[in-house]
Amino acid sequence: xxxxxxxxxxxxxxxxxxxxxxxxxxxxxxxxxxxxxxxxxxxxxxxxxxxxxxxxxxxxxxxxxxxxxxxxxxxxxxxxxxxxxxxxxxxxxxxxxxxxxxxxxxxxxxxxxxxxxxxxxxxxxxxxxxxxxxxxxxxxxxxxxxxxxxxxxxxxxxxxxxxxxxxxxxxxxxxxxxxxxxxxxxxxxxxxxxxxxxxxxxxxxxxxxxxxxxxxxxxxxxxxxxxxxxxxxxxxxx
Numbered sequence: 030x031x032x033x034x035x036x037x038x039x040x041x042x043x044x045x046x047x048x049x050x051x052x053x054x055x056x057x058x059x060x061x062x063x064x065x066x067x068x069x070x071x072x073x074x075x076x077x078x079x080x081x082x083x084x085x086x087x088x089x090x091x092x093x094x095x096x097x098x099x100x101x102x103x104x105x106x107x108x109x110x111x112x113x114x115x116x117x118x119x120x121x122x123x124x125x126x127x128x129x130x131x132x133x134x135x136x137x138x139x140x141x142x143x144x145x146x147x148x149x150x151x152x153x154x155x156x157x158x159x160x161x162x163x164x165x166x167x168x169x170x171x172x173x174x175x176x177x178x179x180x181x182x183x184x185x186x187x188x189x190x191x192x193x194x195x196x197x198x199x200x201x202x203x204x205x206x207x208x209x210x211x212x213x214x215x216x217x218x219x220x221x222x223x224x225x226x227x228x229x230x231x232x233x234x235x236x237x238x239x240x241x242x243x244x245x246x247x248x249x250x251x252x253x254x255x256x257x258x259x260x261x262x263x264x265x266x267x
Contacts, residue, residue: 034075037066041076045085045096056086056094126165127186128221129156132175140172143236143247151175155186158221165223166253177245201240208234211254218251229254 044050057065062073077094080086086094133140136152144152152172159167171190173181177200185193194200210232214222218230230251237246 032075033066033068034072034079037062037068037072037076038079041080042083042085050096052096054096055092056096058093124160125187126158126160127155127183128158129154130181130183130186136172140247144172144174145244146174153178153181155181155190156221157186161256164253164256165221166256168218168221168251170249170251172247174245177239177243200245202237203240203242204238206236206238210234222251222253224253227253227255 041050041056050056056062056077059070059073059077062076063070066073077086077088080094081088084097087097088094131154133152133154136144136146136150140146140152141150144150146152151174153175155169155171155173157169157171158165159169161167173190178194178198181190181193191202195202211229212232213228214224214230218224222230224230231254233248233250233252235246235248235250236244237248238244
């Protein structure tokens with residue numbers, strides 16, 4: 030049997046998802062909700078706690094419960110996960126469009142520097158657009174050192190590169206260095222993304238290493254700024 034606080038939780042979630050309760054608005058007070066649902070204050074508090082734990086509201090002392098914009102997608106800052114792994118958890122399933130897959134025999138100085146390559150090293154360039162909810166809001170530009178990834182296909186790029194690297198090539202992806210910057214959109218960004226008047230994009234630059242500390246991937250993940258929350262968990266130590 031479903032507890033009453035779970036029923037209240039599900040009802041409010043439905044109202045948030047439908048837009049009946051808009052983002053950044055305040056939920057009714059605990060007393061008002063208690064009267065509305067004809068229940069105890071303890072039951073209301075359990076429902077509100079569940080809403081907060083699941084990212085639907087933020088409790089603010091002295092104000093109440095503010096509804097969070099659920100149309101933003103959470104991207105972990107410190108974790109190393111593929112877009113496919115994140116996409117599997119999204120309610121609105123994204124579509125990946127492969128714009129380019131090419132083997133660069135003579136990478137330019139910038140890419141050689143990012144991947145710490147020597148003169149004869151070749152690089153796979155993969156450009157993909159991520160479409161979520163009918164809007165093209167991420168442009169991923171991946172550069173893979175061909176000495177670690179001898180072959181790759183468009184089908185793999187449309188699905189999951191990391192699954193292919195780990196399961197088929199048996200590469201051990203270990204850690205990444207990340208840099209987050211805000212830039213003006215390039216002509217390429219405007220061509221591939223639905224920027225809708227936005228004058229900035231959030232760029233996450235990833236330098237990804239194998240288990241033996243070999244740098245094998247440089248990625249620029251270029252995000253429309255209104256659709257993402259970049260999240261992390263930090264604990265203060267003394």
